[in-house]
């Protein structure tokens with residue numbers, strides 16, 4: 276075939292324009308794309324040769340060579356893969372075959388930023404060569420065709436391209452980039468090498484470059500006629516599990532996480548189905564220093580068919596699993612996918628859901644293990660990451676039930692490690708709720724007067740002291756059909772846990788103390804919404820409670836510390852009608868002072884601070900003096 280000139284398909288012209296104008300800021304990706312194409316071509320040959328081994332000719336070792344010529348100002352990417360016939364070169368390099376391309380073009384807005392993102396959806400990697408080249412020559416021969424049926428395809432990347440027949444003894448494809456003025460940086464071994472190791476280390480074929488040697492006479496580096504591999508050529512995650520040793524998994528973790536310790540656990544799977552991908556995910560042993568930064572991107576690297584796409588692909592993991600490290604290698608995503616696009620992709624959503632389930636599965640198998648050492652591992656994990664996992668209760672409703680089972684608490688029964696299931700296992704006959712109290716510290720929680728009746732009756736109460744707890748509880752209403760109930764909120768109803776006698780006694784006490792309650796209400800009308808006789812106190816004279824739906828004192832304090840305005844609603848004071856101090860009230864000459872002191876003490880007991888400490892001191896002193 277003599278030289279023919281063809282016109283690019285209209286879409287290609289637009290793509291070319293877009294690629295060269297909008298991807299310029301990240302121009303080194305051309306090498307990633309062309310090496311990836313070379314690697315694909317080798318994969319295709321390997322596949323076709325399964326049935327037709329003669330396609331290997333006398334060269335069964337598949338490889339990619341990257342070289343440059345300073346004088347000619349060219350960079351060449353060669354492979355001995357499948358190659359292209361003349362028809363294939365015209366079809367593959369002159370048109371865009373992918374379905375939906377027309378719709379895509381119809382959606383182009385002309386806004387460079389937006390379009391650069393749109394472009395990520397389509398396999399148009401070859402054209403990225405024109406970012407740095409003002410002419411690309413492709414010399415190729417399809418495996419199985421004679422040397423005389425080689426093809427030279429050449430274009431300046433504007434309107435058209437030329438095709439002619441050549442003789443090409445070696446099978447496969449050479450892509451020769453004639454660099455634009457100003458792109459000399461790519462005529463350097465170290466520069467090309469560093470791009471290859473950045474993006475293509477895990478391509479499983481050897482990528483070869485010519486060896487460089489110092490020539491003392493010329494006082495410069497010279498290229499030798501000897502090729503050496505420049506990539507690691509090993510994608511650990513692409514191997515089958517049985518081929519990878521635990522030590523190798525560990526080593527790889529350390530490489531990608533910069534952690535000096537071994538991981539707590541890992542999972543490695545090839546997932547097939549709606550979306551096809553490989554996941555290798557690790558849970559670290561220790562929290563990184565920036566765990567609390569919710570804006571921190573995730574620790575999962577995204578690859579597409581073993582080609583590195585991006586670090587910290589946060590769209591692949593929910594925020595509350597931001598401590599997970601590893602690799603996800605997708606078979607479906609386009610190579611030049613952008614972060615924005617990842618957020619919207621259905622494939623990515625499927626990957627995120629699948630990976631979330633895997634991570635939860637790893638945690639569950641540690642938490643539920645019969646093996647004490649494994650269980651201990653979970654306890655340690657919980658210490659470092661428990662608070663982050665709690666964020667998931669509010670963020671991931673789909674997995675809320677699974678997450679709730681992974682929660683661990685302190686309680687009146689044990690200082691740590693209490694699961695909701697443990698709690699229910701110990702619940703009293705007739706107990707209708709899971710009781711908890713929130714406080715600023717474990718000792719404040721333990722000594723809270725609101726717990727007294729629960730202690731007396733031997734009912735377990737969860738002691739919640741993490742900052743995230745109140746928020747979490749606003750999303751977790753129940754566990755296995757039992758509501759979570761604060762012991763410091765509302766009028767406590769112990770339901771069946773209280774016998775008839777006790778109920779009657781409480782009613783009688785309220786009736787008998789009606790006069791006292793009225794006097795207290797009058798005295799404290801600026802400070803308490805209501806005053807009533809308590810059913811939850813045993814040893815203390817009084818306690819502060821908030822009504823169901825009002826903000827707890829603990830949360831109000833947290834908000835205040837964070838510099839936020841906490842809505843102010845007055846609390847309720849509950850008094851212990853049996854307490855000597857309360858009994859003394861009726862006949863006290865200092866009724867007003869004593870009422871306020873009892874209120875202040877109730878505030879102190881729940882970990883609050885007094886608004887007017889001087890007044891408190893004055894009142895106590897007045898009473899001490901009689």
Ligand code: ADP
Pocket residue numbers: 308312313315316354356357358359367368397398399400401402448
């Ligand atoms: P994609 O790789 O997503 O298909 P590209 O624009 O990178 O998109 O490449 C377009 C097509 O050109 C490829 O699908 C392939 O058919 C062909 N091609 C590109 N480079 C080579 C190569 N080195 N060897 C064989 N075919 C190639």
Ligand code: MG
Pocket residue numbers: 308311312398399400401
């Ligand atoms: Mg490609």
